[in-house]
Amino acid sequence: MSFVTIENVFQTYDDRPILERVNVEVDEGQFMSVVGASGCGKSTFLRLLLAQEQPTRGQVRVADAPPAMEPGLDRGIVFQKYSVFPHLTVRENIIAGESFRHRWGRLFGAERRDALTRADETLVRIGLDHVADAYPATLSGGMQQRLAIGQALVAKPRILLLDEPFGALDPGTRLNMHDFLQNLRAETGMTVFMVTHDLEEAFKLGDRVLVFDKPRWDPNDPTLYGATITYDFDARDGGIPFQTLKEETHVLHSA
Amino acid sequence: MRLINIKPGRASASLLMLLPFAAVLIAYAIGSEIRLSENPSDKLLPAPGTIWDTAVRLTTEADRRSGRILFWHDTWASLKRLGLGIGISAFTALVIGLLIGLLPLMRSFLSQFVAVLSMIPPLALLPILFIVFGLGELSKVVLIVVGTLPFLIRDLSQRTLEIPQELLVKAQTLGASSWVIAIRVALPQVLPRLIQGVRLSLGPAWLFLIAAEAIASDLGLGYRIFLVRRYLAMDVILTYVIWITFLAFVIDWALRWISRRTFPWMETGL
Numbered sequence: 001m002s003f004v005t006i007e008n009v010f011q012t013y014d015d016r017p018i019l020e021r022v023n024v025e026v027d028e029g030q031f032m033s034v035v036g037a038s039g040c041g042k043s044t045f046l047r048l049l050l051a052q053e054q055p056t057r058g059q060v061r062v063a064d065a066p067p068a069m070e071p072g073l074d075r076g077i078v079f080q081k082y083s084v085f086p087h088l089t090v091r092e093n094i095i096a097g098e099s100f101r102h103r104w105g106r107l108f109g110a111e112r113r114d115a116l117t118r119a120d121e122t123l124v125r126i127g128l129d130h131v132a133d134a135y136p137a138t139l140s141g142g143m144q145q146r147l148a149i150g151q152a153l154v155a156k157p158r159i160l161l162l163d164e165p166f167g168a169l170d171p172g173t174r175l176n177m178h179d180f181l182q183n184l185r186a187e188t189g190m191t192v193f194m195v196t197h198d199l200e201e202a203f204k205l206g207d208r209v210l211v212f213d214k215p216r217w218d219p220n221d222p223t224l225y226g227a228t229i230t231y232d233f234d235a236r237d238g239g240i241p242f243q244t245l246k247e248e249t250h251v252l253h254s255a
Numbered sequence: 256m257r258l259i260n261i262k263p264g265r266a267s268a269s270l271l272m273l274l275p276f277a278a279v280l281i282a283y284a285i286g287s288e289i290r291l292s293e294n295p296s297d298k299l300l301p302a303p304g305t306i307w308d309t310a311v312r313l314t315t316e317a318d319r320r321s322g323r324i325l326f327w328h329d330t331w332a333s334l335k336r337l338g339l340g341i342g343i344s345a346f347t348a349l350v351i352g353l354l355i356g357l358l359p360l361m362r363s364f365l366s367q368f369v370a371v372l373s374m375i376p377p378l379a380l381l382p383i384l385f386i387v388f389g390l391g392e393l394s395k396v397v398l399i400v401v402g403t404l405p406f407l408i409r410d411l412s413q414r415t416l417e418i419p420q421e422l423l424v425k426a427q428t429l430g431a432s433s434w435v436i437a438i439r440v441a442l443p444q445v446l447p448r449l450i451q452g453v454r455l456s457l458g459p460a461w462l463f464l465i466a467a468e469a470i471a472s473d474l475g476l477g478y479r480i481f482l483v484r485r486y487l488a489m490d491v492i493l494t495y496v497i498w499i500t501f502l503a504f505v506i507d508w509a510l511r512w513i514s515r516r517t518f519p520w521m522e523t524g525l
Binding site: 050052070071072073075076077079081082083084085086087088096097100101102103104105106135136137148151152155157 | 419421422424425426427428429430431432434435438439440443444518519520
């Protein structure tokens with residue numbers, strides 16, 4: 001039984017189709033990269049997964065629960081920017097991952113002390129312990145995204161959604177972030193959906209790469225048809241699917 | 256070198272800053288001198304020295320009839336009205352602004368209503384306020400509230416709407432309820448805007464205060480100015496005007512200082 005089931009999903013804004021007939025099943029723990037040209041509904045797809053929007057037709061189910069009506073604890077999200085709370089310090093941002101579900105959005109007494117200890121452990125793990133008391137605006141882009149991912153993971157979501165998380169970072173920082181994300185994934189075994197523009201990144205990190213494109217195209221009215229998943233690559237084992245390599249083949253080494 | 260690229264140094268910046276103040280003072284002194292040399296009992300432009308003497312007398316000598324130093328009583332009465340009015344206005348605007356900004360239901364319900372209300376000229380309501388609330392303190396405070404509230408509500412609801420949608424979604428994925436989003440995400444981000452809005456509202460608030468005091472009062476800075484107008488006591492009027500300006504400036508400066516101290520995460524000073 002698949003973990004995330006997307007069944008015959010259509011999404012239309014004001015009669016303008018964005019997504020058509022999207023079907024995909026994802027197992028728990030898979031890393032899904034989502035690529036495609038601009039305006040091909042990648043971000044819409046992510047918003048549907050997040051339950052920020054409801055599909056016009058079809059449904060998105062996670063772990064066989066009924067379709068969610070609004071974003072909740074089971075889905076974590078990291079956007080390209082504005083992903084951390086600017087008015088909270090780095091440590092408070094991490095604690096927010098635990099405290100926001102409570103009635104006052106704060107923790108008190110022993111609970112707070114425990115959360116502080118855990119937050120400091122998390123900060124060490126994501127390499128931000130030296131800036132725990134700084135405000136996010138003073139951090140670099142890469143550090144802010146590390147914080148955003150750490151914050152999302154503290155809430156222990158069942159799936160993690162990344163919307164072009166490294167799009168605004170320089171190439172060197174981006175490579176560090178890849179290592180960071182791969183380590184975190186190895187630790188948590190979480191199901192991840194990542195929208196990206198960078199194909200190399202998509203194949204490097206993903207178990208599967210979903211390509212969004214418009215299967216039909218009317219040159220007189222490009223917005224007439226919506227996009228769907230046109231390719232679903234298995235990106236494991238260096239992109240050679242359905243086989244576990246036993247010997248060194250000297251082909252397709254990822255950098 | 257282009258004019259837009261010429262920046263003053265520290266010393267010349269200070270000099271440029273002081274220049275208009277000095278120019279006004281000198282222009283006044285010259286005008287006063289000319290008038291007084293023609294007619295020593297001229298009342299329109301009293302000499303700077305006369306104003307200073309009046310200011311010292313007003314702030315130190317008690318009124319002969321009541322035995323009180325009216326200047327300080329006027330100041331206290333006016334500041335009380337102003338503070339009460341602005342305080343009530345700011346608090347109400349914060350609550351309603353957050354409601355409108357965060358809840359689409361409240362936005363449909365109230366935003367057009369507030370937009371229409373804000374078009375009513377508050378001074379046109381002054382007679383109604385006097386009739387309904389009497390000539391006491393209440394009507395003056397209410398005028399300040401009526402005059403500043405619609406602007407503050409619109410400002411704050413707009414600021415709340417400008418909070419990036421991403422942050423609200425993120426908070427939801429961390430399990431925050433609408434209430435937690437309001438107090439832990441929206442409120443802290445809107446508070447510095449509230450201070451900014453209050454700073455902008457202080458001008459109108461003084462206007463409404465002085466207008467209300469001028470019409471019906473027995474104490475207050477605006478009342479005193481309009482009272483001594485009958486005697487053409489320019490020295491008293493000017494003292495009060497300078498004092499009001501000074502108070503407004505200090506309040507503005509204090510609000511900015513509070514904003515900087517309380518919200519260090521706002522990178523740029525407001």
